[in-house]
Amino acid sequence: MATLAPIVQDFGKLLEGTPPGAWVAISADGERVLASSSEIKDVVRMALEAGEDRPLVIRVPAASSTFVF
């Protein structure tokens, strides 16, 4: 059955070691960080070059990572 759940549930584990504040592109299976950069357009481009045409794009939490909107 189709699911609405994200391909990643534990973002802390996947993003471990990636630079704080960076944009990252995640593989469609949710297993790997394909690219990281300070610019969103660069991670999308690098993921496309790596053969991933629909990467999940998120940002690594920086110094302040607790949000209240």
Place this chain on the structure above:
Amino acid sequence: MWHTVPYSTFPCVPDSSFPNGHDAKRPVLQLELINGSNRLSCIAIVDSGADHCTFPLSFGIQLGLNPLEMKRSSVAGLGGVSNTLYWPVTMEFSGGLLQLEVYAGFSASMDAIGAGFGLLGQCGFFDRVNVAFHHRAGTFAIEIDDPPK
């Protein structure tokens, strides 16, 4: 039909208030934002406190939106009041299981605070689906209308 989704876990770095850091549990959905032939796969928090569906402005730029053509509105949050730019886009969930046309906000302030995700708010999301939160069980649920038979 109801669809159960587990909460996602995000790391929060240590600071003086939380010297050991902590994990934040957030009700997150994955979706594709669509503007014409441009798509961006991202995540968004199901946020009953948001009036509108809102995303970082960088998402809009990546989708090919032109800030000079977008409609502007003042939006207040904990960080103060900022301008948010609005444009109609499509939100597609789970490969088309749910597709919503939405007049979405795109906010440079979200980029400034380091938010790399969107917010699914009252207008455009909560007014289209039913939502139930079961935080203690670690899940939330979305009810989507069954397709016509």
